[in-house]
Amino acid sequence: MDYTTNSEEVSSAIKFLNIDAKMLTGDLSLAVISRVVERFTGFNKYQYPLWENIINDNAIRRQYAWEVFSKLLRNKEVILLFDFADDKNIFLFSDGAILSKIFENCFKFVFYVTNVENDFLLAYNDHDYLIGAGEAITWIDDIKSGKYDI
Secondary structure, X not given: OOOOOHHHHHHHHHHHHOOOOEEEOHHHHHHHHHHXXXXXXXXXXXXXXXXXXXXXXXXXXXXXXXXXXHHHOOOOOEEEEOOOXXXXXXXXXXXXXXXXXXXXXXXXXXXXXXXOOOOEEEEEOOOOEEEEEEOHHHHHHHHHOOOOOO
């Protein structure tokens, strides 16, 4: 049975939409996930699934909540990653707004979005929860208050 990884699915959407993105693998992706784990979980080592281990977070349950990325992440350089146990590849995008289009063209999967500075973490899980940590805590409040139409 063939299995399409999350990064293969995203790569297909990137190609279909003719988007400029950079895939990072190996030591670079390991360094990113290590920094995310250290900053946003109570652990010093990755624990599966990452979204269950995020501390000091805020969340909202909303199907297709990632649609808000077209406004929320506009003009922000972002890193897209997945649960490390499932897929070790990560992507760098110069404008996070494009993620809304990418996810419109993919099957549903758990993903995480951060930036190079690790200022925030957004997680979207298989229960339709958008979870925010770091700077993204207030973004979730903004979504709850209706600041962003989704």
